[in-house]
Amino acid sequence: MTTTTRRHAALAGVTAAAVALGSAELVAVLTGPRSAPLVAVGGLVVDTVPEPLKQLGIALFGTYDKIALLVGTALLLASFAALLGVVSRRRLAYGLTGVAAFTALGVGAALTRSGANAADALPALVGGGLGAVVLWAFVAGPLELDPWPWSPPAPPAAPPPPAAPGVTEAAPATAGPAAPPASGGPAVLPAPDGPGRWQAAAEPAPPGPESRRRFLAATGLLLGAAGVAGLGGRWLAGRRGVSAARDAVTLPPPASPAPAVPAGADLSVPQLAPYVTPNTGFYRIDTALVVPQVDPATWRLRIHGRVRNPITLTFDDLLARPMVERYVTLACVSNEVGGDLIGNARWLGVPLKELLDEAEPEEGADQVVGRSVDGWTCGTPTAVLRDGRDALLAVGMNGEPLPVEHGFPARVVVPGLYGYVSACKWVTELELTSFADFDAYWVPRGWSAQGPIKTQSRIDTPRPRNRLTAGRITVAGVAWAQHRGIRRVEVRVDEGPWQEADLAPAVSVDTWVQWSWRWDATPGEHKLEVRATDSTGETQTARRTGVAPDGATGWHTVRVTVR
Template sequence: MSSTPRNLAALAGITAAAVAIGAAEPVAVLTGPRSAPLVAVGGLVVDVVPEPVKQFAIDVFGTYDKIALLVGTALLLAAIAALLGLLAVRRLWIGLAGIAAFTALGVAAALTRAGADAADALPALVGGGLGALVLWAFIAGPLEVDPWPWSPPTAAPPTAAPSSATLGVDAPAGSSSLVVGPRGSGPTAGPSSADEAAPGPAGPGLSPGREPPEQVAPESRRRFLRGVGVLAGAAAVTGLGGHWLAGRRGVSAAREAVALPAPVSAAPAVPVGADLSLAQLAPYTTPTSGFYRIDTALVVPQVDPQTWRLRIHGRVRNPIELSFADLLARPMVERYVTLACVSNEVGGDLIGNARWLGVPIRELLDEVEPEEGADQVVGRSVDGWTCGTPTAVLRDGRDALLAVGMNGEPLPVEHGFPVRMVVPGLYGYVSACKWVTELELTSFADFDAYWVPRGWSAQGPVKTQSRIDTPRPRNRITAGPVVVAGVAWAQHRGVSRVEVRVDGGPWRDATLAPTVSVDTWVQWSWRWDATPGEHTLQVRATDATGETQTGRERPVEPDGATGWHTVQVTVR
């Protein structure tokens, strides 16, 4: 058993874990950021965590769900590392075995990711080895100890029994003595038995025969803490340095060097009045920096356009492979398309409208000639994620694109650079494959894409939806004329009508702003003569097929939320 105190043992375990994670980062620069243990294990968590937990994270953290997962994983690891440090005090091999188990988990997580090779095990192996070495050094290394700081008083030498002359009285033999001190002092009671003698060597509060506890010598403790500080600092420097180097090896420079070709068919001009330019109302075109991002990638894949390849294969007569240069050489079209995430709650903001540049997927499918029964096109990302899109949808004339540009620039890296899929009218989980490297023709009967085994529908057409952007919930507004406004969408069908009601009263028609096409959302507005008090506003939309948005409230799983967006406001 080590002499390391509990608090220092827990600190040793946490330091060992920090060294393991920090040391792995520079190695992951060479093997790829997805092989870093924290990211690899986090990715494994994303794949295996129950769907309700995953949806809860999206609901609570939104687009920051990945950061929350990494921070939560690090905190959990710190707690387990502290426990391993405590266990190592009793049995060193238990702590080392725990580190070995976590190393094996990191190796397994890295090697099971799509496209992994043997080198991806190195970050976890290097980090785990150094972490074990640190734990061994802290726990097995001797600490100087001081004895219990209380030192018992030296027993006073026996004194002669006072004489009657001293006492001034005759004292009967065997009775308790009344000892009188020097002239002028008061009398004190002397001990009447041996049990009341001065404390023995066990010290105060300790029973006879019990060993006094030991404390780490101050200088030894200072050396221990200095070692913790140095190693923790080194771990932080190497970890952050590894991230910095990974960024330097990214594809930002390659993206900046891309010159997008002019489209043979430009996007229609945005009609005058399509954007009402009201405070709190989402702009008609979503800025690229504000476009939502929902995917399973804990680290953004860095795909070099020089080495990127797209395979179109499977149940086709003429499989093809294209380079990025091949794709850019093809005729490009530019279109406004509104994309929506299936995880978007009623009234949520996981939706955006952008101008996309790309090659029509329909033309590529015509070239490869899908076989009879190949009713699904599986888009496969560089990180192994898959989505399944109906082949018929990609060939029915809508502007489904292999996009290379967004709002006039090359795709941002976090939005799929160099190439992604954009399909109007379908939720992203069945169509919007980022960092796409494969299109495989198959059938829904033969293959389930990533989200289908996790409880989501195989096909996800976007539902007709609407949202109130202004006034916002719990806004306090002044009585009188108030503009109620928002957006509505029914991609590839179009919105024909939006209605608003107050406090459950009759539905009133809102005014629709002009829009580019049926593939984008539309802004709407309604003038309300607000009266003082608490009020409830609701909105519903009707698409161009005549189907009105249902008021039945349903969660996002398995194929998108339903219900009327409801806002509570206070009028003064």
């Protein structure tokens, strides 16, 4: 196979894969976006990839980890598709077998997702079928660029007529090079095993301009159609979402409003995170590659399991209950020291303690398993949800209905616990069980069954890339120890003595606090460190550990240059 032929074969394979994915996205408009092969296989990867790789993805891409996963999966698929196109030029059956394998992978991934049904297999089946047709058309069908150059055997040469009597027969002429073939055919050479047998040349003649134009036009047309189908399918799926239903929700006024943010809680220092995180800037870490679209009209919450009084609530039932509004800072267990996977918001919801008290948990039911509409689970200690803290089944965030990506129509918010053990978004079930009887999603993957938030602090300004001028410089950041509160923040320069920073006021112990310290900076390279002490008197440890299994520890350090 020539280099040109190999490139064209690879392009044919990629085009077939693009047609498969684009058509599958279009079919997924009817069956649901989670059934699209790229999303279904990506979800399978999320569930099965080793934890170190998952944490590496979060560390590298942060809240863009899902986009990175989908792009990476698409690039990997394109590479395999190109390889299938090349091997198909040697034997079509190899390429079709590869297409069948990828189709089976897509079907299996879609059918094993939580809540899947038989219809979820359709996108992969339709996409795989169309991809196989396109591959055949390029390799052996009407779109074939350069047919394989074997020629049929030439008819045997007629024997020469007998010589006339008395005439001496001339010696046969020495065989010369084979005559060129007729225009448009491959070169043929006499076979070494006897006259009348012919074989094709080892390499095909390059395709002509007309054949090349036809091939490139076909690939361009199919790739464009695949792109339109894929993007159009995603757009149509979005149009079928719940944004309109969310916009129609009117939240009731809280029976217990949130305390007012005290004056001075937000220092308004450049580069310092605001005291209240806007919805558009709030971090999002979860396992859902496609944001679940849950219609509030059909949403139900079941409180069941080891309870004496099972409860089922509609969204209207929930909105009719007395609402509590509170500021609560949430943090992800994947937040590295100095990371930004943390945010503070004003939440509106129903106290979980009241709901659990009505359900009457049985003796020994020490775990409440929150189950999302996509099957994700987290396990929260029952005692924590009933100890008087403002644990909420939330329906509002910063004065509006929950954003769809943050759990609309309802989610769980628990002060003092990392999100992986408490913050169930798109929640549909609260099941009372025990830690001895059930391990939630992250526990078999090596994470602690219970995850209280650790005391932490962060330097927001100055930052490592800042160029500073000698003189008085404001060093500022945030510190948090939800449900305990921060008593003190200290800063030191170049491992010198610790200097106590000024704390801004905060709404409650359930939120982070801003801090600032004035530094008389001198020219040179300097190292700034920060540590916090919570209201129990515990100072965060200097020992640096990773996020697994229950949250990172260590002092945040920033190195700066002062001129």
